[in-house]
Amino acid sequence: MSEIYDIANDYVERYAALNPFSATSIGVPGYDDKMADFSPQGADANADLKRRTIAALQAAAVEGERDRIAKEAMLDDLRTDLDTHDAGEHLRSLRVLGSPFQSIRMIFDLMPRDTEEHWRNIAARMALVPQGLSSYRQSLAEGMRLSSTSSRRQAEGCAQQARVWSGEGGNNGAKTFFHELIDAFDAAGVASDALRGDLAAGADAAASAYADFGRFLTDEYLHAASSQDGVGEERYALASRAFNGVELDFAETYAWGWEQLRWVESEMAKTAERILPGAGVEAAKELLETDPDRAIEGVDAFQRWMQELQDTTIAELNGTHFDIPEPVKRIEAMIAPPGGALAMYYTAPSEDFSRPGRTWYPTGGKTRFPLWGEASIAYHEGVPGHHFERGIAKYLTSELSRFQTAMGGTSGYIEGWALYAERLMAELGYLRNPDYYLGMLRAQALRSVRVIIDIGMHLGYAIPADADFHPGEAWSPELGLEFIRQRSHFPPDFVASEVDRYLGMPAQAISYKVGEREWLDARDDAKQRKGANFDLKEFHTRALNLGPMGLAQMRREMARV
Secondary structure, three states, rough: OOOHHHHHHHHHHHHHOHHHHHHHHHHHOOOOOOOHHHHHHHHHHHHHHHHHHHHHHHHOOOOOHHHHHHHHHHHHHHHHHHHHHHHHHHHHHOOOOOOOHHHHHHHHOOOHHHHHHHHHHHHHHHHHHHHHHHHHHHHHHHHHOOOOOEEEHHHHHHHEEEEEEEEOHHHOOOOHHHHHHHHHHHHHHHOOOOHHHHHHHHHHHHHHHHHHHHHHHHHHHHHHOOOOOOHHHHHHHHHHHHHOOOOOOHHHHHHHHHHHHHHHHHHHHHHHHHHHOOOOHHHHHHHHHOOOHEEEEOOHHHHHHHHHHHHHHHHHHEEEOEEOHHHOOOOOEOOOOOOOOOEEEOOOOOOOOOOOOEEEEEOOOOOOEEEEOOHHHHHHHHOHHHHHHHHHHOOOOOOOOOHHHHHOOOOHHHHHHHHHHHHHHOOOOOOHHHHHHHHHHHHHHHHHHHHHHHHHHHHOEEEEHHHHOOOOEEHHHHHHHHHHHHHOOOHHHHOOHHHHHHOOOOOOHHHHHHHHHHHHHHHHHHHHHHHHOOHHHHHHHHHHHHOOOOOHHHHHHHHOO
């Protein structure tokens, strides 16, 4: 192992010790019973580790191309993380998705539940939920002291999540997430009354801690929270670099988002004509939503459909368009616990693949599932989207550094690949059914809308004078919600949380289309360079074997593929 790879391995081990949730996510053993420290002191300890690691990397000799790529990827990531820390973003990291507030609840989704030891870890960590929320509250309180807070919108959204997870929101008589873990323990067949008692006590403590935190948000934090939803250009540029790993021209990207939306709306009109001639897009959507022959009834039946789709896709793509390692052939389609956002998501496998990659579908209380949009989403979150990219990176432990396999990549790289995967499946004929193709186009419309309103709301851009939507007006959250309702073609319950998500995670929403553009450009460039010798499977293999990275580095490295 080279010096660079030794440094990467050491960093992952030390980072896991400081961040038990990351240890669980990665699959580093020994930390599943511990709680993360979200206090200012915890953040400072992480920053110190990054500084020491940067210094070690800068002093280390590069022994080959693998070393060079690994070093550049790691330095880019750590430097951006440090810039984000030094800007104090951890002191106002409160948002409806992707903040410590959700991580403390969601980490239990990743914990194994098979043996008595597993359940002891769950009980121990659940008992520490009050400690985790307390440390997080210290950071938010320091942000309040410095007048550096999240927005009222994000605080209100998190307060509502607290009501669900604590049971104080009524939950229509349902148990809290933490108390449902006791039922899961009973079903696991582990015989221990004492352990069951520990789980019950932990569930009570965790639910109570979320209730207390919700009161802190409504009684204290809301009064100090910012009235501004947008973050402005300086914070947006830093966030964009963190999520994309490249410096962007936001005015150009904003204009390009409008171009992409016009293209996809034209394609949707053509596709709707194939589904319901002469009726238009809205009528075609209504048919797809209401036709009983185009839907699945029941959550269990829908989960089976999702699992079968993933398994079939793996079997058909392997050896033709991808070389799929054996451990990556396993994926689980899951139903997400209630209370979070309604967007489907993916969790990567552990380092040893004992925990497989999983897709998570939030039903939002639905029991009927029209299928026209589900295939494309499944390809994005599962196969050949996130599961292939994340899974193959995990598998390449003999070639990539441990940092690359366990922690590497930006949202632009990762989400860009997943959006590329949706379009790829259309190119390969998997969306020849116009119902499913319209579903893919709807996803493209949403991602194009995200580019427009994310940049527009955060940077205060004006709507173009020639637009057919409030021309010349400045973007606002209200206009953003109206626009996404009109132009994304997603249902109202889904888009209701989208604007809150964008405003809480500046620049993450643009990473899908920005990253997809890089993947498509890289493929087009390879086709042009190789001509008749271009091979799609070889392109995918060589590209993914480079390992995850930021988009600027990806552009440089892919020019060699």
